[in-house]
Amino acid sequence: MQSSGVTGSIMFPIRYNLYPKLLPDFIFISETIVSEMALSLLLLMARLVEFNQQDAIRKAMEVFWKKGYNGASMRDLTDAMQINPSSLYNTIGDKRQLFIRCIDDYTQARAGALQTHASGFKSASKALISIINESVNSILYSSNSCLAIKTTFELAVTDKDVQAILKHESDLTYALFLSLVRRAIEEKEMPADTDAEMIADYILNAFTGWHQSYIVHQDAARVKKMAKFLIAQISS
Amino acid sequence: MQSSGVTGSIMFPIRYNLYPKLLPDFIFISETIVSEMALSLLLLMARLVEFNQQDAIRKAMEVFWKKGYNGASMRDLTDAMQINPSSLYNTIGDKRQLFIRCIDDYTQARAGALQTHASGFKSASKALISIINESVNSILYSSNSCLAIKTTFELAVTDKDVQAILKHESDLTYALFLSLVRRAIEEKEMPADTDAEMIADYILNAFTGWHQSYIVHQDAARVKKMAKFLIAQISS
DNA sequence: ATTATTCTGAAACGATCGTTTCAAATTTTG
DNA sequence: CAAAATTTGAAACGATCGTTTCAGAATAAT
Structure with a gap:
């Protein structure tokens, strides 16, 4: 044509x-x-799709969250989504496409929630501190370790599409942190000579280590102490 | 009996x-x-085991390192180890036992190398700084991301034996860092009011975030900047 | 009501999964 | 050298993997 x-x-x-x-x-x-x-x-649609794709994606996401990409079988996934493999393949596609939809959904939801959370504060430094504390809470009281981190180490090293999605979320979060740090400097709640870009990155990456620490040691106090130190450090 | x-x-x-x-x-x-x-x-051993177990474990380790536990098949493993499944099952055991041997070997080798590296310095603070820089190097120039971190997020959440092995290595590294920080304080290269335990933990966990950052962004400068900041921070 | 179209459910696909079997090869003991 | 013991290699095990097929149910247009 x-x-x-x-x-x-x-x-x-x-x-x-x-x-x-x-x-x-x-x-x-x-x-x-x-x-x-x-x-x-x-x-001309002879029959409408019965299942709710968004709900199904969420259910699949929880399976990947618990078992990882390679640890989750199609059986696990279709059972949780309560749909037939044929329906899945007719609408979303194969396992990898399903995972991409899940990780995409996950990162977008997280980025959105973070934006909303941050916009609830007048003071930039208070917003940052609250975000850090929220991160600690999710590490300590959420049963699953962050899907984005799990995925980084399981798939992002070899799968460029997955890496791009994770990079996109990371870029968004970095941009938010950077704007908050810059505002905090303007509001004189952070030293004037602060390297805003580096500090934004530094905060962002601290969370991952705390996650690992809690998985390995199951010691909430250790994580809380490190968070307290980071907050003190960027507030001085 | x-x-x-x-x-x-x-x-x-x-x-x-x-x-x-x-x-x-x-x-x-x-x-x-x-x-x-x-x-x-x-x-009374009618026939000696032909293959070198230590060599085979190392080969298997590299497969797990690249593909993860669930991503590596027994076919991948026995091919790399150049032994028959029957030999593997007769000596080391099943897939999980093989993995435990690998991760055990890996963590012990790492802990040993770290001890050796640290003992090569007279100044405790210089030893710490060198360890941090070495960590950055391994993040940037090693093709695989750290097996211990990968394993933490893939298996340690659900497998208590694996978690115990990782915790053991983490404890050893923590103890080394702690002794170095304490010596640095004594040698007046770190502030007297430093919380040695927390700082040891803090350094230890920073590495994980840098690893993730490099996988996602492939930006060496970002990692180097954060390392420089951490060094400046603990040296002041 | 008939036709056209699409989704669903059950079953099956070949491939591969982790694991086991067993005869042959190999080595030491007596 | 013969007997005893054990590793090895090839093959096969049942189970499960991710995926596809297809008849039948469901729905919209004619």
Whole structure:
């Protein structure tokens, strides 16, 4: 299929796989008609998809969260999503595509929640401190370790698409932290000579280590102490 | 099998799975004879194990390192180790046991190398700084991300044995860092009011975040800046 | 009501999973 | 050298892997 050169019409090839060749090789159809055909094709849905994709994605996400990508079987996933493999493959695609949807959903939800949380504070430094404390809470009181971190070490090293999604969320969070740090400096709640970019990065990456510490040692006090130190450090 | 109560002899049960019961249910054998039997059993090796277990463990470790526990198949592992599954199961055991041997070997080698590295410095603070810089190097120039971190997020959350091994290495490293920090304080290269325990933990956990940062952003400068900041921070 | 179309559920696909079996090869003991 | 013991290699084990097929149910247009 390609443009005919004549404005407003599109040239379609005609294939003769069964009947003898009685028609020309090509047919020209006006763009308006093609557009209407495409629209009617979209409207003609004999049966609506029954399951809620967003809900299903969330259910799948929790399975990946607990078991990791390689640890989760399609059986685990379709059981949790309460759909048939055929429905899954007809709508979302294969295991990898499902995972990409899950990690995408997860990171977007997190980035959105973070933005909302941060906008609830007038003081930039108080917003930062609250974010750090919230991060500690989620490390200590959430049953699963962060899906983004798990995914970084399981898949992002070898899967460039996954890495790009994680990088995108990281960039957003970094940008938010950076703007907060800059505002805090302006509001004289951080030293004027602070390297804003580096500190934003530094805060962002501290969380990962605390996560690991808590998994290995199961010691809340250790994590809380480190968070307190980081807060003191950036507030001085 | 249990002690007879009579000192120096052990009571063995006798099982009659084929022949009619013509003997007593138990037989008492002196400890000396049992000990000799065990020794001769050990010496009687009709054929020696051909492959070098340590080498094979190292090969397997690299596979787990690249693919993770769930991502590595027994086929991958035996191919890399260049041994037959039967040899593997006869000597080391199943997949999980093999992995435990690998992660154990890995953490012990790391802990040992760290001790050696640290002992090469007279100044405690210089040793710490060198360790931090070495860590940055391994993050930037090693093709695989740290096996201990990968394992923490893939298995340690659910597998208590794996967690214990990781905790053991972490404890050793923590103890080393702690002694270095304390010495640095004594040598007046760190502030006298430094919380040595917390700072040791803090340094230890910073590495993990840098690892994640480099996987996601592939930006060496960012990692180097954070390391420089941490060094400046503990040196002041 | 009929036709056209699409989603669903059950079953099955070949491939691979981790693991086991067993005869042959190999080595030491007596 | 023969007997005893154990590792090795090839093959196969049942189970599960991710994925596909397809008849039938469901729905919309004609």
